[in-house]
Amino acid sequence: MIYIHIPFCVRKCLYCDFYSVTDKSLYRAYTDALIKEIEGIKGTETNTVYIGGGTPTAIGNYLLEIVDAVNKNLVLSENCEFTVEANPGTVDEKILSSLYKKGVNRISLGAQSFNDNELRALGRIHTSKEIFESCDAIKNAGFSNFSLDLMLATPHQTMESLEYTLSCIEKINPPHVSAYSLIVEEGTPFYDMELNLPNEDTERKMYYYASDFLSKLGLLRYEISNFAKEGFESRHNCGYWRDEEYIGLGAGAHSYYGGARYFNASDIKSYIEGKGRKEDYTPISEKERKLELFMLGLRMTAGVLYSGEFPERVNPLIEKGLLEIKEGRLRLTPRGTDCANLVFMEFLND
Ligand SMILES: C[S@@+](CC[C@H](N)C(=O)[O-])C[C@H]1O[C@@H](n2cnc3c(N)ncnc32)[C@H](O)[C@@H]1O
Ligand code: SF4
Numbered sequence: 001m002i003y004i005h006i007p008f009c010v011r012k013c014l015y016c017d018f019y020s021v022t023d024k025s026l027y028r029a030y031t032d033a034l035i036k037e038i039e040g041i042k043g044t045e046t047n048t049v050y051i052g053g054g055t056p057t058a059i060g061n062y063l064l065e066i067v068d069a070v071n072k073n074l075v076l077s078e079n080c081e082f083t084v085e086a087n088p089g090t091v092d093e094k095i096l097s098s099l100y101k102k103g104v105n106r107i108s109l110g111a112q113s114f115n116d117n118e119l120r121a122l123g124r125i126h127t128s129k130e131i132f133e134s135c136d137a138i139k140n141a142g143f144s145n146f147s148l149d150l151m152l153a154t155p156h157q158t159m160e161s162l163e164y165t166l167s168c169i170e171k172i173n174p175p176h177v178s179a180y181s182l183i184v185e186e187g188t189p190f191y192d193m194e195l196n197l198p199n200e201d202t203e204r205k206m207y208y209y210a211s212d213f214l215s216k217l218g219l220l221r222y223e224i225s226n227f228a229k230e231g232f233e234s235r236h237n238c239g240y241w242r243d244e245e246y247i248g249l250g251a252g253a254h255s256y257y258g259g260a261r262y263f264n265a266s267d268i269k270s271y272i273e274g275k276g277r278k279e280d281y282t283p284i285s286e287k288e289r290k291l292e293l294f295m296l297g298l299r300m301t302a303g304v305l306y307s308g309e310f311p312e313r314v315n316p317l318i319e320k321g322l323l324e325i326k327e328g329r330l331r332l333t334p335r336g337t338d339c340a341n342l343v344f345m346e347f348l349n350d
Helices: 024-040 062-072 094-101 114-120 128-140 161-172 199-217 235-241 267-270 286-297 311-319 335-339 340-345
Strands: 001-005 045-053 073-087 104-114 147-151 176-181 222-223 226-228 248-249 254-257 261-262 280-283 321-326 327-331
Touching: 001 062, 024 062, 024 248, 024 267, 045 062, 045 235, 062 094, 062 226, 073 199, 094 280, 104 114, 104 128, 128 147, 128 161, 147 161, 147 199, 161 199, 176 199, 199 222, 199 226, 222 235, 235 286, 311 321, 327 335, 335 340
Parallel strands: 001 045, 001 248, 045 073, 073 104, 104 147, 147 176
Antiparallel strands: 176 226, 222 226, 248 254, 254 261, 261 280, 321 327
């Protein structure tokens, strides 16, 4: 699995704490540095490539150069899942067709909401109409595999406005949807703002309403926040949840292979200068790896294969009705799904 980070956005959304900047003057130097890093792992075989951000489509033709470098240097398996994240307002049929012709076969589009007042409150650069236009462009360019990101419990959102957003999803009929509940992160503008947010009960209602609605469209929940038609589950993300190894390229990207984690410096200028690449290295013990396997695997609806590991952590969670064992697999109960973060905390290493 290969992850490539593009740390640029047209404008920062008010809730987002992913590392990205808006300085266009860095596009050329960043692309060159990234291509060098790709060349550095020439010959690596992979079954998934995920170019994420930030907003990969914000950098236009530079993105095409990066895709060319991937094709030239890496060995993509047959049926390799090759995803690019895109934002409405930064894509048209021309760039999408070029990506498709170069072997990209999946687009993940950040829609978030189909209500313009909610999009404005989130600080998004696009309108609902532009989401529809981007989806038409994605389909016209030839993509049959694409995903839309939605956000739940955002400012001004109500059950009625969520129903409208979901009715737009029904019209577009994507084979994959991600739906994340808003996290107000420290350091983002939202953290210091008075927000008109739905309360926690409404947030849960929204999550269950969205889950039920999507399942009626054949989009079945396979992870806490991810829904797919059969065969369209994201292979790249499932790889993370199954604790598979990956190489991350670009500023701030993490890697995980050979029993250790590696981190690239997140500062773009340091990255361009070639400093801080995979210098920070943390070996992982066998116990830590197993705990992580549980923490990640429990995110998936199918859970993890279970043969009695960590009973001191697992049994109390079963007694509280948060975990259950079914056909040899340990998984979250519906109550456990409601407070998944509390469950995952029990699997942190000590
Ligand atoms: C890293 S973003 C990249 C996608 C793309 N740049 C976009 O914004 O459309 C991936 C997704 O994470 C979600 N996200 C980002 N910040 C969030 C937050 N604070 N709370 C909940 N979801 C968030 C959004 O749904 C977003 O589409
Ligand atoms: S949500 Fe996406 S577009 Fe908005 S700032 Fe974050 S990465 Fe950029």
